[in-house]
Amino acid sequence: MSTKLPALDELVTLLGRQLDSLPDERVGPNLTYTLRDAGLAAVAVFFMQAPSFLAHQRDMQRQKGHNNAASLFGLRTVPSDPQIRNLLDPLAPA
Numbered sequence: 778m779s780t781k782l783p784a785l786d787e788l789v790t791l792l793g794r795q796l797d798s799l800p801d802e803r804v805g806p807n808l809t810y811t812l813r814d815a816g817l818a819a820v821a822v823f824f825m826q827a828p829s830f831l832a833h834q835r836d837m838q839r840q841k842g843h844n845n846a847a848s849l850f851g852l853r854t855v856p857s858d859p860q861i862r863n864l865l866d867p868l869a870p871a
Contacts, residue, residue, distance in 0.1 A: 785824075789850055792820060799868060810856040815864040817850045824850075831855055 796816040822830050834846040834855045846852040856864070 785849065789817065793817065793851060802867070810854055810860055810864060812864055812868075814852045814854050815856050815861045817852055818846065818856055819861050819865060821846055821850045821852070831858065 793813055796811075796813040799812050799816075801812050818831055822828065827833075831846065834844040834852075835857075838844040838847075838855065844852075844855065846855050
């Protein structure tokens with residue numbers, strides 16, 4: 778019996794919903810990146826199997842006004858690696 782895998786857009790939608798439901802304890806002006814964008818960006822790096830994927834997407838956004846992280850993963854903004862760690866490290870693994 779074969780199991781059909783969901784399409785990327787379905788996975789991104791499901792993961793995005795989960796990430797949107799996470800508690801965000803941050804206060805103040807440092808709210809540039811959402812937990813959703815941080816989580817999807819982290820998944821994008823593993824999915825694309827390229828450690829420089831996010832840096833390339835930020836460069837593409839600056840040069841061309843668009844990027845694949847937005848079109849493939851729905852990122853509104855592309856956080857840096859340290860920003861992703863700062864946002865996701867405090868969350869419980871569960």
